Amino acid sequence: MGFSDGGMSNNNEVKSTQNDKVLITIAAIKKELAGINDAVFKDIQTSDELVTIIYFSSLIEKLTLHRTVISPLLDEKEDLLKSADVPEKVSLSGILSSITEGKTIVYFHEKNLFITVHTYSPPMSSIIGTDTESSVIGPQDAFTESLQTNLSLIKRRLQNTGLKSEDYTIGTETNTKISVVYMDHIVNKENLNKVLKKLAKIKHPGFNDITVLKQLMDDNPLSPFPQYLSTVRPDAAVTYLLDGRVAILMNNSQAVLICPISFFELFTSPEDYYNRWTTASLLRALRFFGFFLTIILTPTYISVLSHHPEMLPFNVLLNLQESRGKVPFPPVLEVLFMELVIEILREAGTRMPTKIGQTIGIVGGIVIGTAAVEASLVSNILIVLVAISALLSFLSPNFVMSNASRSVRYLFIVAAGMFGLYGQMIAFAWLFHHLLTLTSLGTPFMTPVIPRKWSDYLNSVLRVPTLYRRQKAGISRAQSTKSPPVEKKE
Template sequence: MKTKWLQGLIKSLSLGQGLNDQGGDLETPDVPLTDDPKENARRIMDTVLHAMDVANVQLTDDRHSPQVMYLKTMTNYKMLQQDIIRPMKALALHGKSWDRINDYVVVGQRRAVDKLSDAVHYLLDGWTLVGLPGVSGFLCFKTDHEQSRPVEKAENQSIVIGPQEAFSESLEINISLIRKRLKTPDLEFVTMKIGDLTQTKVVVMGIRGIVNEKYMDMIIQRIREVEIDGLLGAGELVQLIDDQPLSPFPQFNLGERPDNVVAALIEGKVAVIAGGSPYAFTGPSSFIEFFQSPEDYYNRWLSTSLVRMLRVFGVFVSITLSGIYVATLQYHYEIIPANMLKTIALSRAKVPFPPLYEALFLELTLEVLREAGARLPTKVGQTMGIVGGIVIGQAAVSAGFTSNVMIIVVSLSALASFVTPSYVMGNAVRVVRFPIIFLSGMYGFMGLMVGLVTILLHMLNLSSLHAPYMTPLAPLRLGDLKDTIIRVPTQLLSFRPLLSRARRNRKNNSPTLKRK
């Protein structure tokens, strides 16, 4: 039977992180534990199939000795020995009552459980279980030792000016990187476990008093509705909660930079981090956000505006340049100046294929080289990309498979696709380029325009958490145009974007631009 001190302990003990576990469902019988530590340990060992990394230790030779259980592969041995085993042995040596264990064991995060499913859950999460004779259930102490990379420099979203830190695979480290920048008590967390087998911890964050509860509740509800055996990262989760999962365009801003996530939280958006993933995503997001970089706000407004315009122009060029070239050569060559037409004709004299096949061949070859370079080790991949591109390009021209002009056009299209700071948006641009080329080769400029209009109509129909994807362009919101393709001086960015529907609109009370 439970003693009074254990009943009080169950009420008082907490995880110590301020997180609300809305845990997943383990396939473990939800049966009460007994007051026999050995019997309880036997039940747990049977439940985990006597796994080789589960340690079941009897503290003393006495048959009424406490039972200690932990995972060898996830436990911090130094903490286990110094903070749990040694104090408990001292308690037994001095003949003290076990109800004084709270005075001897000083591990910060602890919890008491009296059900088999809860005990197995904490054991597999890296906690140490302590079963006391005559007391029902276990005391659980957080002694896990999570193996993860240290905080490193951002690779996919690298910038010149500004912080260089990136998220790692440790959920605790990622939250600490956000806490370091947001020292407000209004930062609230909701934690859930997703995946019947992986039990991946997912944390939803927002700033109380700023974030719109509608968006917060919507994301939480969508995540809770996810039914999956295993969730391996934020990139997989974001596809499961999209408004339109069949669209090639991302509807949440996925990134690896904590400063970018903090900026989104300050604007009133919701952020989501998943354990084991070095990425987080924020929402609701608009199309124009994927052309904005954290570096834009560390740089001067004029240079930032120029760079943003170059990004938008580069993406347009990446999508349309190859299609325009194919449509012009096949159907509208009369618009090419005579001198240039002669040069292009000489370049294509030995090419037996129409421009459509030529463009598709080069685009596919370039994508193969890009994918091979990304999968190989860094130094080898760079060499493969440069040398492979040069060798294959020259060989293709010499063999008559393609022309020099087509290589230039396809290379410019490929380079222009890298100007967007978002890797997922860059992938979307790569995807839509192929149907544009195909339509241009089949129907000329008419096919090109049909493809572009179809893409535009699709984006106008998209939403992120039911918020319009093309805002502030459609619907037109003049106040938010100050931070889109151009960026006005920081002093004029006084209000949060209407997209986030924040409860508090003003965020900047800086002095006027002209000082005396």
């Protein structure tokens, strides 16, 4: 679509071309933008005719709009026509593409003339990086507490009218504004309807963060595992939207809720797709198996020493018995004591100011660990195992998943103390049964294990090269329809 920057005589020629060939109406544009709540249609009566301006409020600052469009329309309309882009050929797809790019469309009813004004001015000053989902490779921006800013971060990456955003108000006292975002031609309508039904049933006085909403939407609120993904990274949210998922944004909350989600996707990081597939596969497998190692490492120590010492070679058993020769407690109490100390150090370091918290975490761990061994309260081997287990629990990119692994570990510790390896197997049976029966938005949480979709294995524990990863995830059950056509600019 070509543009001309000529004067009024040039604009008159363009006007006649548009009058002869354009059959586009405001109603047709409204129909295409239906379901996008930040799409604004404003009628302005000038001195000689009616003018309609169309734009996305999340991509344009009000001051910029007033200075570049509204004020010139009311005062110096000729200057606006000279500075604006006037398309020689107008098409509906071209107009929609300009709107999604953050431009303002100005339609003169009497002249039947469409012009485009560059007004793209999303809020940028408050957009910074994130410490909770940091990465070395890829975009470094993160969502903020502003709903409009978060919408603009998504729309900057997805310039497509198929991206729909519907606003709702929840919270009987706080009247918190949320926005349900999805790709209309990709999302599974059944998943979308489930989300809307869950939101309609929620009766809660107030929401300070979207994590409260996530707990109210869980299929199984008693489960320690997160059934929806929360992310503060716009690139991650866009990736899931393109896969057919539904995103929920909340005002005054930095995180964005993604649903449905699978168990394996809780171990993936957006950085995996920017890294080489070999490195990404190695790191992803490390996170996945690290989850199981962190819940069995210290329980296995209890099982072997308390119930099955014959499983270890004699020299190893001799070293273990020597290290805990003066420890007066049984292995299960010894492990529980050290696990609780680690939790106390972690919680204290989190609540304190940053510099003091880092000092407490490092110095406190060294001092307390050394003192506990010298006082014969715990063995030195257990100190190593607890430290490794604590590090493994933080491998998951999802912080809630890290908390879940620590909670499950205590169940394994108690089972190992009571029945040894048999107790651990019973705990494992419960864990797998729970994960296999858990659902996320009504779909199996353990996809691709159930239901089986072979293409999902290419992006589960391991990641194949991007060239071969073309199909969408089975849990999203995305539509197979094509994207709305967008006219290519010349």
